[in-house]
Amino acid sequence: MKRKHVFRRNVIIFVPGLLLGLIAGLVLSAGREAPAVTRQASGNMAAIKMLQALAPARGYLQAHRGVQDPLGLLGGPVKVRIRQSEGGVFVALPDHRRLDKDVFGTPRLPRAYGGTPGINGVPPILRDVQESRYTVMKKKSPFGDKYIVMADGKLRLEAVDATATDAAQSHDSVRMEASWRDKKGNTYTVQCCQMLATHGVEFPTFGGVVTNHLLHGFTRLGTALMPTEFTYFAFWGMGSVSKNGKVLDHPRLVHGMLTEYVRTQGYRLAFDREVTPTRQQFHLMVAPFKPVMKEGRFIPSPVKTGFTLPNGVELPFWHVMFENLEVKGRRG
Amino acid sequence: MVERAWLIIIRFGEYLLKQQWVGLTIIWVLLLAAGAEGIGRRVGEATPKKPAAVVKMTDQLTFEPARVTIKAGETVRWKSASLLVHTVTGDPALAAKPEDAALPPGAKPFNSGNIKPGGQFQHTFKVPGTYRYFCIPHEGAGMIGVVVVQPATT
Numbered sequence A: 001m002k003r004k005h006v007f008r009r010n011v012i013i014f015v016p017g018l019l020l021g022l023i024a025g026l027v028l029s030a031g032r033e034a035p036a037v038t039r040q041a042s043g044n045m046a047a048i049k050m051l052q053a054l055a056p057a058r059g060y061l062q063a064h065r066g067v068q069d070p071l072g073l074l075g076g077p078v079k080v081r082i083r084q085s086e087g088g089v090f091v092a093l094p095d096h097r098r099l100d101k102d103v104f105g106t107p108r109l110p111r112a113y114g115g116t117p118g119i120n121g122v123p124p125i126l127r128d129v130q131e132s133r134y135t136v137m138k139k140k141s142p143f144g145d146k147y148i149v150m151a152d153g154k155l156r157l158e159a160v161d162a163t164a165t166d167a168a169q170s171h172d173s174v175r176m177e178a179s180w181r182d183k184k185g186n187t188y189t190v191q192c193c194q195m196l197a198t199h200g201v202e203f204p205t206f207g208g209v210v211t212n213h214l215l216h217g218f219t220r221l222g223t224a225l226m227p228t229e230f231t232y233f234a235f236w237g238m239g240s241v242s243k244n245g246k247v248l249d250h251p252r253l254v255h256g257m258l259t260e261y262v263r264t265q266g267y268r269l270a271f272d273r274e275v276t277p278t279r280q281q282f283h284l285m286v287a288p289f290k291p292v293m294k295e296g297r298f299i300p301s302p303v304k305t306g307f308t309l310p311n312g313v314e315l316p317f318w319h320v321m322f323e324n325l326e327v328k329g330r331r332g
Numbered sequence B: 001m002v003e004r005a006w007l008i009i010i011r012f013g014e015y016l017l018k019q020q021w022v023g024l025t026i027i028w029v030l031l032l033a034a035g036a037e038g039i040g041r042r043v044g045e046a047t048p049k050k051p052a053a054v055v056k057m058t059d060q061l062t063f064e065p066a067r068v069t070i071k072a073g074e075t076v077r078w079k080s081a082s083l084l085v086h087t088v089t090g091d092p093a094l095a096a097k098p099e100d101a102a103l104p105p106g107a108k109p110f111n112s113g114n115i116k117p118g119g120q121f122q123h124t125f126k127v128p129g130t131y132r133y134f135c136i137p138h139e140g141a142g143m144i145g146v147v148v149v150q151p152a153t154t
């Protein structure tokens, strides 16, 4: 870690989650086609605003985001160290997420639809239905069953979870460098965090770092497209994306988490009842959208990853799993 | 016979020692040669048995073939064809799910530890029966294999 860690006072308006970009992309591309569709697009925009207003944590966040001197964790700060020094990584490719009934309910009784589509919930209109069951999300996202393996996964992370709640300031900190290498020998690196998300907009970020908490799935803390997973450690902050030592994109939203194991047979992304509680994995996410601070919302913005998919398109996000980990944590 | 040869060497050495430094060099050369031969013989004895089956570990989180059949006393070799780190673990105590590991009665558990990309591991199966083993990091993703060990034919 060359970059000195900056103790963050700054407030990041932060919409955690990933699919706003996809939805807005849909809206924007529709808008280019014809005036009639433009009307539909503005209709979509209004619908998205209505859904955003339904994000379950809005009230909680309103009460916490201005707190200048937040309380600390019960029992004191937790220090976390995570390393992977050898072995490859799993790089997620865009895919249609299969929809878990335990999280999304049924067409008769839908669950998890509020909030920015995909970032928090998934609106019923984006769900495929078969025989009165939800099957998959119609749009592709970073959360699916497709992946490739890349070589030489390295992860170095040191963090402190001190602040308990969302607030305007935080005593949490994260220093992380993660890298991996493609077949052609290019090395990709993500560094974080010059700034932490001291509070969220659609769901809590707990000062930027959270430990020993349940996230995703039915919790509505993070996208419901990931299964409900016990999370030993997670962070949200701003970092940079590099290829072969050259910064390609900065600042970018970076989210990392150490969780129980949420992949199943053939590396399929698990449903809630399929997770393996006694194994761990570390997930790294660089999201394809950017915050507009003043407006408290996000605009779609594909990540400049520098990695080209077989179809010639640049992979617009990084969602990378590390599974050969050394983990240390202690209080105080 | 060997003792006699050493005796001659030592006597000869003593003689040379009295002469000049060349003697020392000769003694050392002889000693090194003898030692190297001994080491060579031991390595030869420990040379791994030719495996009765070879199983590949892949990026698709599989053991290929997932099931092999051998005879008691034979060896299986696992080879990494993967960029990932895997393990070959036949130890119910290390399994996240009890059904992912099984040993026949009387068989000892085995565990390769981390096998790096390109690395390998082998294990000789003495007790007949069905062994179910897994990869520690990818057990949750279904990386599980079976070795069937039949009684040795006489």
Ligand SMILES: [Cu+2]
Binding pocket: B061, B084, B085, B086, B087, B135, B136, B137, B138, B143
């Ligand atoms: Cu494995």
